[in-house]
Amino acid sequence: MSGTYNPGGEGAPIESIDQLGEYLAAGCKPAENFRIGTEHEKFGFALETHDPLPYDTEGPSVLKMLEGLKCFDWEPVEEGGYLIALKRNGASITLEPGGQFELSGAPLENVHQTCAEVNRHLKEVREVADEIGAGFLGLGFSPKWSLEDTPMMPKARYGLMKAYMPKVGTLGHQMMFRSCTVQTNLDFSSEADMVKKFRVSLALQPVATALFANSPFGDGGLNGFQSYRSHVWTDTDNNRTGMLPFVFEDGMSFHRYADYALDVPMYFVKRNGEYLDATGQSFRDFLDGRLPALPGEKPVMSDWEDHLSTLFPEVRLKTFLEMRGADSGAWDSLCALPAFWVGLLYDDTALDAAWDLVKDWTADEREGLRLAAGRHGLRAGWRDHSMTELAREVLAISREGLNKRRMLNGYGENEGHFLDELDEIVASGRTRADALIERFNGEWDGSIEPVFTEAAY
Template sequence: MSNPGESDLTPITSARQLAEWFAAGSKPRADWRVGTEHEKFGFHRGTFATPPYEPRGIRALLESLEGKGWAPILDSGNPIGLKRGAAAISLEPAGQLELSGAAVPDLHATWTELQQHLREVHEVAGPLGIGFASLGFHPLHRRDELPWMPKGRYAIMRRYMPTVGSLGLDMMQRTCTVQANLDFGDEADMVEKLRVSLALQPVATALFANSPFTEGRPNGFRSMRAQVWTDTDNARTGIPAVVFEPGFGFERFAEWVLDVPMYFVMREGQWLDAAGRSFRDFLDGRLDVLPGERATIGDFADHVTTAFTDVRLKRFLEMRGADAGSPAMIVAQAALWVGLLYDDAAQKAAAALVRDWTVEEMRALRLAVPREALHATIHGRTVRDIARDVLAIAADGLRARGLGEDVYLAPLDEIVASGLTQADRLLHLYEGAWGGDASRALLHAEV
């Protein structure tokens, strides 16, 4: 989850104004960039305990990173993130460390940024005895063994989540993801990109499955992280049917977001609890926590960050379906979507691949892949077979860019060729060389 968002004080007077806010993200192809966000679990070497905020924990790590040119982001006086140029570091609820990378021109720059980030983290985490592991779900700890970070929005969500789903707190404390952010050219381009990427997000979930352990034992899933999202808060998650309806565009999505229940409002640096309230009431000045006050564009921008669809539309598109994984897999996730969506021929081929899939079939596939991964089926084909086609399209798209970026798909090609996900390999190690010791997963996944 992000650090606090925009502070645009422009009053909202119509849904069309919100559609224009989304539309302002449209860019000419020459300006398209890729941004990558990735999270990782901290652990104390030797004990595998999760570092607290303080003492000698996450706060100390953030303060040490300030010496490398990062500026602090504060919440009630506590450092809860960092900013340097267009990049940011933020904290997930249990201290998972996230890099929200800058928008860069190509995947080579993504790889360079990732390596620099990991090097800086190693330099400050090492003296604290802290390591970081990139997995989709925490393999060892119960929720009550994990800390909470001092972020105001998380306190609100912690209270509200159990009222709307059984796994929301697990999502907050025990999951990590990798996300690719891509641009669109105009409304029509956004619509096709959003439809294609939502349809294929379950395929990505299967390819990146990397969370087969819960509390030290196999959990029966290849992506427990993806399973958690099936019962987090169904009013704001999954594959929204509106995206596939005739006439869908920026305004229809804005209307959909308005019906997503609120979490909070920020005023004067403080998060106000508005969980479960209607943003439409806020538009009309009828929000009980701010009586008579009307919502601004900045409020709406914050509200958009609480829509947790598998692909999220902001002023760009966020691909949200993958478990965190190795550095090579982090860049492979960005490579997959750049290859599919940044070349016209590749995008049309991907659209043709999913053209006959209904929303109900996509949702059924989404429910099957956390457990079955590459073995799940749609239209009589396995996800593994579909992934083979998807990777061929993505490779063609990357080669058309002429930048030598197709090399970053190699880890995914190997997964499809072998039929073994990261999760399958972890299970083989657990049952063999690790002798049933799931703590070895943290060391194996250290980045």
């Protein structure tokens, strides 16, 4: 039986602004119930031509991938008669605008389980891809295809976003169709815990950007950045992106974030399975029954959930915190990212140490570090030091946090071993982007085609 998305409009109307903050606060849970969710995206391509996968074609396609994956007990999800997602045991496979495949993992107890989920998913994807003549790339930005070359998936919200993006920034279409990320979603126990984790993870998001930098290509050549994906977010839509300086101000709370979200222009409202164009309109007006897209009607909580999903800061608050600063990458990096953040945020001593490290940073310093990380990676400067030195210190805090969790696998290893790859990157001072640039300028002789083998899963 095919699943369907929430058609929208169901439930009681929201009666007060307080309910919006209370929705976020409902995410609080005791530490023993903390979970880890990992999301990662990847580019599909035809093995024979290295072209992007269209939604449907006689050759390899996105639709054939989704249909093939159903044999692994994934349940189909349709929108407007199109198969656009799959779901299984709390996880889902969804499509980004340009056909990027995204796994949204189930909430799991430890990084060992998260990595096992990633491994199972990529093995399933590779099995189906081999059957249809497709491959998948672990990069943060499309290395070759132009916007014109990139297909758009048949999801109604993407049509609204595509039309709206050029009105609010110059790089929104690049973000939609040509970028891929890996994210980790983590819990909090109280409002104070949320605020502390939010501040630490925002300040240190550029360190993750540098460590996971993996998008030096675009349009068949070098783009001048270590993480072009990170750069794209600097001019996508500044109303809904960035480092959120208000999070570091006195009075930060669930209700303060809700107040920020209310002032971010809307994208859409969903009713009876249809996406109504509300681009640029105000959720505050919606609360008062004055939304032009739905005059006289007030929002329900699913409208608020949808609106929160259209905010794209470096760390996003829902009923959990989303870490959004890293490029998608190689198989092992998809396990390293959740380990990095779990070590920092899920042990109180590590969280305190991380806060001590960042608490005197200014808003200008945090923003400057963000910009430098995208362009220079580990070679970015930091005060009188380098990003490499900062990353080494942060990794040591994370590893200690993971060691103290004492979450062991069947071989008696704790979660700290997932950081080994990142320690090697810091020790060498060379990111994945550096390695790709070196090969492009060397043995690849300026050709982008070898990346479809070297960066494939």
